[in-house]
Amino acid sequence: MSQFWKPGAEKPRILDDEEGGVLFLASSLSSSSSGYGYGSIEKQRLRLPVYKYRTAILYLVETHATTIIVGETGSGKTTQIPQYLKEAGWADGGRVIACTQPRRLAVQAVASRVAEEMGVKLGEEVGYTIRFEDLTNSGVTMIKFLTDGVLLREMMDDPLLTKYSVIMVDEAHERSISTDILLGLLKKIQRRRPELRLIISSATIEAKSMSAFFQTSKRHQGLEADDGPRKDPAILSVEGRGFNVQIHYVEEPVADYVRAAVSTVLSIHDQEPPGDILVFLTGQDDIDATVQLLTEEAQANGKNKGLIVLPLYSGLSRAEQDLVFSPTPRGKRKIVISTNIAETSLTLEGIVYVVDCGFSKQRFYNPISDVENLVVAPISKASARQRAGRAGRIRPGKCYRLYTEEYFVNEMPAQGIPEMQRSNLVSCVTQLKALGIDNILGFDWPASPAPEAMIRALEVLYSLGVLDDDAKLTSPVGFQVAEIPLDPMIAKMILSSSQLGCSEEIITIAAVLSIQSIWVSTKLQKELDEAKLRFAAVEGDHVTFLNVYQGFLRSGKSSQWCHRNFVNYHAMKKVIEIREQLRRIALRIGIVLKSCERDMLVVRKAVTAGFFANACNLEAYSHNGMYKTVRGSQEVYIHPSSVLFRVNPKWVIYHSLVSTDRQYIRNVMTMDPSWLTEAAPHFFQYQRPDPIGH
DNA sequence: GAGCACTGC
Numbered sequence: 001m002s003q004f005w006k007p008g009a010e011k012p013r014i015l016d017d018e019e020g021g022v023l024f025l026a027s028s029l030s031s032s033s034s035g036y037g038y039g040s041i042e043k044q045r046l047r048l049p050v051y052k053y054r055t056a057i058l059y060l061v062e063t064h065a066t067t068i069i070v071g072e073t074g075s076g077k078t079t080q081i082p083q084y085l086k087e088a089g090w091a092d093g094g095r096v097i098a099c100t101q102p103r104r105l106a107v108q109a110v111a112s113r114v115a116e117e118m119g120v121k122l123g124e125e126v127g128y129t130i131r132f133e134d135l136t137n138s139g140v141t142m143i144k145f146l147t148d149g150v151l152l153r154e155m156m157d158d159p160l161l162t163k164y165s166v167i168m169v170d171e172a173h174e175r176s177i178s179t180d181i182l183l184g185l186l187k188k189i190q191r192r193r194p195e196l197r198l199i200i201s202s203a204t205i206e207a208k209s210m211s212a213f214f215q216t217s218k219r220h221q222g223l224e225a226d227d228g229p230r231k232d233p234a235i236l237s238v239e240g241r242g243f244n245v246q247i248h249y250v251e252e253p254v255a256d257y258v259r260a261a262v263s264t265v266l267s268i269h270d271q272e273p274p275g276d277i278l279v280f281l282t283g284q285d286d287i288d289a290t291v292q293l294l295t296e297e298a299q300a301n302g303k304n305k306g307l308i309v310l311p312l313y314s315g316l317s318r319a320e321q322d323l324v325f326s327p328t329p330r331g332k333r334k335i336v337i338s339t340n341i342a343e344t345s346l347t348l349e350g351i352v353y354v355v356d357c358g359f360s361k362q363r364f365y366n367p368i369s370d371v372e373n374l375v376v377a378p379i380s381k382a383s384a385r386q387r388a389g390r391a392g393r394i395r396p397g398k399c400y401r402l403y404t405e406e407y408f409v410n411e412m413p414a415q416g417i418p419e420m421q422r423s424n425l426v427s428c429v430t431q432l433k434a435l436g437i438d439n440i441l442g443f444d445w446p447a448s449p450a451p452e453a454m455i456r457a458l459e460v461l462y463s464l465g466v467l468d469d470d471a472k473l474t475s476p477v478g479f480q481v482a483e484i485p486l487d488p489m490i491a492k493m494i495l496s497s498s499q500l501g502c503s504e505e506i507i508t509i510a511a512v513l514s515i516q517s518i519w520v521s522t523k524l525q526k527e528l529d530e531a532k533l534r535f536a537a538v539e540g541d542h543v544t545f546l547n548v549y550q551g552f553l554r555s556g557k558s559s560q561w562c563h564r565n566f567v568n569y570h571a572m573k574k575v576i577e578i579r580e581q582l583r584r585i586a587l588r589i590g591i592v593l594k595s596c597e598r599d600m601l602v603v604r605k606a607v608t609a610g611f612f613a614n615a616c617n618l619e620a621y622s623h624n625g626m627y628k629t630v631r632g633s634q635e636v637y638i639h640p641s642s643v644l645f646r647v648n649p650k651w652v653i654y655h656s657l658v659s660t661d662r663q664y665i666r667n668v669m670t671m672d673p674s675w676l677t678e679a680a681p682h683f684f685q686y687q688r689p690d691p692i693g694h
Numbered sequence: 695g696a697g698c699a700c701t702g703c
Contacts, residue, residue, distance in 0.1 A: 103701065131703055149702045178702065283699065315698065340699055361699035374699065419701090427703090485703035516698080525696090581703090640696045660697070 041117050045083075048076030049239050056236060057081060058088045061166065065190055066198045066214040066233040072240025073389060077201055078170050079114050082143045085166050090197075091142035095165035100148040102176050103345060104130040111135070111145040131485070132577050148178040152185075153485065155435055160189055161196075168199040172210065173382065174344065175418035175447065177428055183446045185435065187214060194228050204382045204415070211235055213446050243392035245354075249405040257357040258286055260402045262293045264355050265335055268400070269298075269307065275352025275397070276334040278342060280387050282361050282376050287311045287337045294335065306331065312338035312346070315521045318570060324348065343386055347393075354391040356384060358403040362416075365423050367452040369632065370460075372424055373659050380416040384408065418447040425449055425457040426488050430466060433473045434482035440471075463613065463683040464492045480589045484582070486514055493610030494582070495591065496679075497603075502596035503586060505546055506606045511578035512545040513655055513667060518571045520562075531566035536643040539600050540652070540669035542607055544643050549575065605679075607653060608671050612679040614654045616665065627652065627665070630676070630684075639664040 045051065050071065060067045071077040078099065085097050101107045111128035120126055127136030128145040136144055146154075148169065155161060167186060172179055186198055200210055214233045254260040261279050268277055281287050291311050298307050312324050328334040328350060340360045342348060362377045379387075384401065391397030401408065420428070429440055437443055441454060461467040466478045466488055473479055477495060484491035490510045497506035512518055522528055535551065537543035548565075552572050555561030562569040586593060596602050608615075616627040616636055625648045627636045636657065638645050642665075644652065651673050654665035677684050 147702065153703060174701090176701065284697080313698095314700070343700090345700065363699075376699090431703095514703095521698095641698095645695075658698070664696080666698090 045076075045080065045117060048080055049074070049241050050076040050080045053236060053238055054080075054084050058084055060234040060236060061085065061090075061197050061199065062088075063229055064234040065194065065196075065229045065231055066200065068210055068214075068233050068235045069199060069201045069238060070204070070235065071201060071238035072203060072242065074241035075238040076241075077238060078110050079117065081168060081199065081201075082145075083114060083118065086142050090165045094139065094163075096141060096163050097143045097166045097168070098151065098161075098164045099143070099145050099168040099170055100151050100179075100182065101145065102148060102171050102174055102179060104147055105345070106171075107145045107147055114143060114145075132581060148176070148182045152178055152182055152431065155185065156482070159435060160193055162193075164196065166197040166199065168201060170201045171203070171344075172200045173202040173204045173415075175416070175420070177419045177423060180418060180420045180446050181428060181431065183213070184444055185437075187444060197229070200233075203386070208235075210446070213444075242389055243394070243396045245388050245392040245396070246398045247388060248398060248400045249408065250402055251404065253404055253407070254402050257281070257359070257402050258290050258293065261290055261337075261355050261357060262297060264400050264402065265294060266297060266301070268353050268355075268398075269333055269335075272353065272398070274333060275395075276328055276336070276348070276350045277353040277355065278348060278351045278390055279335065279337045279355040279357075280343065280360075281337060281339065281357050282359050283339060284311075284313050284315060287313060287339065290337050294337075306333055308332055308334045310334065310336050312336050312342060314339070314341055315516075317521060317568075342390065343383065348390070350394060351390050352395065352397045354387055354397070354399040356387045356399060356401050358384070358401060358407075358412075363419075363422050365453060367450060367456040369634070370424070370456060371657060371659060371663075378412060380413050381408065382415055384412065420445065420447055420449050421453075423453075425453050426460050429454070429457040429461060430473075430478075430482050430488050433467065433471075434479065438472065460613065461488060463680055464488060464610070466492070476590075480591075483589050484585055486510060486582075489610040489613075490514065491610075493606050494586065496609035497606040498586075498591040498594075500596070500602040500606050501592070501594045502599070502602045502606055503591055503593050504595040505603050507579055507582045507586065508549050508575070509542050509545055509603070509607070510582060511575045512549070514578060515571050515574050518545065518548060518568055518575065520566050520568045522566065524566075528566045532643060534565065537600075538647075538670070539604060540644050540649075541642055541655075541667045542669045543600055543603065546603075604669060604671055605675055607669055608675045609679045611653050611655065612676050612683065614657075614665075615671070615673070615676055616652050616654065617673075618648055618650045618652075634663060636663045636665045638668050639666045642666060642668045644668045644670070
């Protein structure tokens with residue numbers, strides 16, 4: 001491979017664009033150098049679109065502190081660029097090349113692919129780290145894949161990330177909270193470590209704003225010192241290798257996208273050649289309705305024989321999700337009706353047609369009421385393109401958009417709102433504080449969150465005793481909370497359990513609260529309710545979780561036991577895993593591991609210490625179970641899934657709140673109001689001088 | 695008596 005550009009060699013031809021970024025125009029190499037006697041993996045590597053840009057990428061990374069690579073799916077950037085860097089010597093001298101991904105599955109898949117291409121054992125030269133799993137060998141691993149959340153955690157031990165020579169942040173266009181925090185911090189690190197190189201890889205042409213973010217102040221421009229890289233980011237664009245997808249729009253806006261989706265699917269089935277169909281809708285309700293309607297109409301038309309209609313959303317059991325991946329039998333057409341999960345998280349093979357309703361459920365946070373809501377909202381153009389691209393993976397496809405072209409062009413937003421601007425920031429602020437970022441309001445974010453959200457987060461953390469009057473982390477509580485990889489309210493609950501002597505129980509509760517649900521998703525609602533009753537505790541859902549966990553342990557962690565009791569076996573295994581991680585961290589930060597045996601009073605006090613802000617009082621004379629929150633006097637109701645539903649104790653504390661027609665509180669526990677002033681005297685003095693006196 | 699887009703540490 002001597003023909004490739006290496007650091008120090010004569011530079012390839014480049015052209016500066018008017019913004020000071022560097023745009024690579026032509027490579028002197030073409031991909032025609034493939035074909036002599038390489039193994040098939042090697043041949044495949046040479047055929048990837050990114051291969052043509054190998055020299056350019058290495059040159060830009062050598063000469064620029066930050067390189068932004070815009071690459072469509074199938075360009076090969078994720079698997080190839082780390083290898084190019086290694087071949088060019090960026091992993092010499094014990095240094096490591098890092099590549100981050102937003103999702104665990106992607107980390108594992110990419111790492112094993114790269115290990116295979118390099119002919120090495122996974123966990124040696126090529127490794128990966130995700131929560132609960134570290135497959136790296138320190139001193140040996142040269143290329144390391146990891147989730148961006150794990151890299152953020154690594155910064156708590158090594159703030160300058162000194163072992164890495166190059167950090168590639170992949171899928172940056174998704175703008176998850178951890179990607180955004182990471183980008184902000186990496187920009188800071190760059191100032192302290194000029195030898196560090198960043199590669200920001202993104203699927204959309206948002207590169208300009210990303211470039212502006214990494215652009216350092218004007219006076220540095222043009223000062224190209226011989227001993228350092230250029231400070232202005234380079235931008236390089238790599239084409240993808242997807243097939244052409246023809247876009248169809250509706251001529252008039254549709255009133256009901258469920259009906260529109262059904263009729264679109266039926267006409268594709270009627271008129272188009274074989275190929276599976278993927279339909280994007282917003283949620284479980286829409287999807288179940290569509291599956292039913294489609295099955296009925298197909299039956300009525302006598303077309304049901306050729307159709308396999310399958311729902312897809314994260315709430316389905318593993319077995320139900322796996323159905324979607326089974327190959328379509330000859331002569332049949334598979335129709336997958338899915339949430340956003342199929343946009344990025346899962347990739348289906350064999351899709352030729354996509355139907356896109358133009359909406360998805362998105363989280364929005366209201367810092368004034370401190371409530372996170374799930375709202376059906378229009379998707380962005382970037383999402384619409386991503387959805388359409390799902391039709392072009394195996395051959396040219398078609399995408400049917402259930403909105404007008406006029407709407408797409410003129411009204412659909414180009415990019416979605418970054419998650420940072422739609423979320424509660426309590427965890428995010430704690431993490432930054434732990435990394436020594438004192439001036440949170442002045443932090444240089446890729447997208448600044450609302451000041452109200454920031455102030456609300458500071459208030460909550462102050463009331464938890466995580467921050468002091470100067471908004472600095474308290475010692476030891478604040479630092480301990482930051483070490484625990486969970487929501488600060490949960491972390492505070494764990495810390496309090498140490499003093500109350502019930503940490504074993506509270507850690508179990510923390511683990512259960514941090515997974516989706518320990519119950520199986522089933523249509524047998526009555527049976528599920530009956531199963532729940534077998535574990536129900538008068539103290540509420542938290543203690544009920546302890547009963548389930550005890551039962552699971554006594555059964556010898558049996559999957560049959562889970563099945564009999566409508567408990568989700570995979571969820572329980574995850575609970576065990578999270579418990580183990582939390583116990584390790586607890587020992588490290590000096591929490592006393594102790595069981596309170598059957599004393600649920602201390603367990604409830606520990607929960608209150610974290611969740612006092614979620615205290616509610618049953619309205620006197622309320623016959624319909626209406627509660628008011630102590631903090632904001634909001635009307636709330638106990639969710640029917642709670643064991644305290646219809647029990648309606650006078651005082652409760654909840655873990656989370658969901659808004660639909662009503663505000664429902666989920667995971668609810670009974671408590672005594674005198675604990676509130678005990679847990680957070682300042683908070684309740686400030687909010688309401690005497691919460692107990694009525 | 696009713697509802698949970700999707701990730702991640």
